Amino acid sequence: MKLYVMRHGIAASADMNSKRPLTEAGRQGVEKIARYLINSDTTITQIIQSGILRAEETSKIIATELRIPKTISSPELLGDQGSIDAILELLPNWKEDTLLIGHLPLLFQLINRLVIGNMYREPIVDFSPGTIVCLDSFSPKRWMIEWMLSPDTL
Secondary structure, three states: OEEEEEEOOOEOOHHHHHHOOEOHHHHHHHHHHHHHHHHOOOOOOEEEEOOOHHHHHHHHHHHHHHOOOEEEEOHHHHOOOOOHHHHHHHHHHOOOOEEEEEOOOHHHHHHHHHHHOOOOOOOOOOOOOOOEEEEEEEEOOEEEEEEEEOHHHO
């Protein structure tokens, strides 16, 4: 199983908080990532997103472009009060390639925990908006970064 971890696309001003929609540039960036995923024959079968508008919109673009029927809104996993421990508890049960779409700092912490075993260290990836990281497991509790891509690199 591969785990894909993605930060939502560029969103409107922070003044709007959880109601911030994607900007046009944010939509275009997510569409670039979706096209890359299609062209690379990526086989994501489920998306789990935070339930916050900008993540929902990011999820909808990816799901539509890749024709992914299974999308789950999970504020308790990936929302403002998301839990690394809850994700780690569920992770062994996921048998399908899964895309998580969420927010900082949770995504930094998740990647750090999976790859280097310490979520409190300096972030090992740069999660600009729309960035996606592909992880592959080499043991039940350890993962490695297979590749990472941001809309700016496409």
